[in-house]
Amino acid sequence: MGGKVVFKEYDPDQLTFLPYKLEELVPQGHPVRIVSKVVDQVDVKPINRKYKGGGASSFHPRLMLKLLIYGYLTNTYSSRKLEEQAQQNVHFMWLLGMKKPDHNTINRFRSEKLSGVLKQFFSQIVQLLVAEGIVSLKEAVFTDGTKIESAANRYTFVWGKSIKHNKEKIKSQLDELWKYAQTLAGEERLDTSPTTFTEVNAERVKQTIASINAALAEQEDVDPKVKQKLKYAQKHWTENLKKYDQQEKLLGERNSYSKTDPDATFMRMKEDHMLNGQLKPAYNLQISTQEQFILNYSLHQTSTDYQTLPSHIDGYEALYDTLPKAVVADAGYGSDENYCILEQKGIEAYIKYNIFDKEQKEGIKDFSNDSLHYNQQENYLTCPMGQRMQHIGDGQRITTSGYVQIVSRYQAANCHNCPMRGVCHRSAGNRVVEINHSLRKHKQAAKERLNTDQGIKYRKRRPADVEPVFAQLKHNHGFRRFLLKGMSKTEVEIGLLSIAHNLRKWKA
Structure with missing residues (x-):
């Protein structure tokens, strides 16, 4: 038989002679100490300027910055979870000096006080890494x-193509209504507006519908479907066009956005x-x-x-x-x-x-544009069969970012009966190629x-x-x-995440 089982003494109500110091419960070298030490070295004046004088006292910006950075370092992203940690977690309690900001205070600080300024603190921390010789800003x-993914609802699409299609649809239907009114009432009953609509806006549509209604008011044989369409147009089109204009402003150069987070x-x-x-x-x-x-x-x-x-x-x-x-x-x-x-x-x-x-695996294909020899002095290409391809003009391409590319076009003199034609090109006439010489030069250098x-x-x-x-x-x-x-708010989240990553790795 085994010996007598002995348990360690356990009395949760036992009193201690002196209360514990939080300092003794946080090991040396713990990540929370790294966060505290680093944040104590950064300049928080950019945040201080965002506070207005008067009213109740506020938690110190340095305290709030430590809370958020250590929160992101420990995968605690929610303001409610951070509030909970400040009340229960020894490391958070030590970091905050037993202060307990609530979730609203935490969220306001993150959303408002750090917006537009957090990157300054990020760069200061990177400079500390540079000073330690860990990274270099001038190397590769x-x-x-x-x-x-955004916090937006996943199914709240607004598409640029859909807006364009809906505006075109209104323009087409307005044109049909105008032509119908001209046929039935006569041009003398209508104003001098053009008979086709190259573009539509809310005010013009409103005026045009009013003109059509006035012209058809005394007519007895108006198609009921036309009356119904005019009634619908009068009620909805003007407001819809105002909405489309607002949506296009939100879109900018993009092709889509979310209704619940228009920046996404x-x-x-x-x-x-x-x-x-x-x-x-x-x-x-x-x-x-x-x-x-x-x-x-x-x-x-x-x-x-x-x-x-x-x-x-x-x-x-x-x-x-x-x-x-x-x-x-x-x-x-x-x-x-x-x-x-x-x-x-x-x-x-x-x-x-x-x-x-x-290209590294297969090499340059024999008949690709990049394989064609270019004579810069005389500005011509040489095809795989040794035939000159003369320069026939230049054009421009504008990228979605607005960058202008110059594209040169070259044409072979005679591809008829060429034995390589089937693998060289399949166009009906002589081969024409387009070359961006700037890109070609950069690709070769790269x-x-x-x-x-x-x-x-x-x-x-x-x-x-x-x-x-x-x-x-x-x-x-x-x-x-x-x-x-x-x-602005998602940039703050990424900034906190990046700072936390760097401090976590610095510790490691």
């Missing part, structure tokens, strides 16, 4: 993007739990990292990565008054505009173009740069530097959806 950075754009998400490629309201988060520390972040309303790079780099320069030596990114950023901008700023672009990986020893090192390092950061934020720490709505 690794840039990538991910989509994060509908995007396809990789994390698709329904596995049906469903569009969801989201924001495009861009980060630049080094040694898996976030050096810059920016939030965008466009789903395409290449459009985000110019403003992202401008943001980096505004934060630190310097630029990185190089930007390393995948093919999603390889555009003529981006290559040009980085070249002008003196930044080395280790950025793939759309077919770089394919290819040479990416295949240097340094370029190969950067290409190997990029997926191991920036992509794990997204895995940390979204998968390990469960931040897949914003809690707040609107660009």
